[in-house]
Amino acid sequence: MNTQEIDCVQQSFAKVFARKAELAERFYVHLFARMPEARALFRGDFIKQKTMLTAMIAACVGNLEDGRTLQDLGKKLIEVHAHLNLDVRETEAAKRSLIAALRDVLGAELDPVTEAAWGRAIGLVAGTMTRH
Numbered sequence: 275m276n277t278q279e280i281d282c283v284q285q286s287f288a289k290v291f292a293r294k295a296e297l298a299e300r301f302y303v304h305l306f307a308r309m310p311e312a313r314a315l316f317r318g319d320f321i322k323q324k325t326m327l328t329a330m331i332a333a334c335v336g337n338l339e340d341g342r343t344l345q346d347l348g349k350k351l352i353e354v355h356a357h358l359n360l361d362v363r364e365t366e367a368a369k370r371s372l373i374a375a376l377r378d379v380l381g382a383e384l385d386p387v388t389e390a391a392w393g394r395a396i397g398l399v400a401g402t403m404t405r406h
Contacts (some may be wrong), residue, residue: 275398279391280338286380286388288336293379297331298324300378304371309364331372334399348399369396 275283290297302324306313316323330347337343337387376392379383 275338275391275394277339279394282388282391283335283395286383286392287332290379291328291332294328294332295324296333297375297379298327298391300324300375301327301371304374305367307372308367312364312367335395338395338398344399351399360394365400369400372396 302316330351334344334347337347373389373393375395376389380388
């Protein structure tokens with residue numbers, strides 16, 4: 275990612291973070307619409323799951339300029355999700371669900387440039403989850 279893309283994601287994230295509960299809710303709505311079978315993977319404290327999702331997004335967004343830390347966060351994602359044996363289909367569904375959730379939360383503020391920057395950021399992190 276270039277500096278402009280990173281700035282774009284980080285600036286828009288300030289608005290997203292203020293509505294992080296809505297972002298998490300919308301993410302799972304979109305994910306389960308794309309992959310109804312994924313609902314069975316989420317047992318237990320779903321509020322905690324949503325909190326972990328937004329915390330990981332915040333950590334990744336905050337470290338887009340720090341390749342080493344971003345790589346460490348990717349490794350953590352791999353460890354947490356290893357038992358799921360995620361493939362490209364699941365990773366793509368998650369990426370699309372997050373973009374859709376961002377559209378829901380940001381509305382018109384998610385212009386094409388901002389959406390493309392988010393897509394690159396999400397792809398950068400999500401790509402690590404299928405590399406076992």
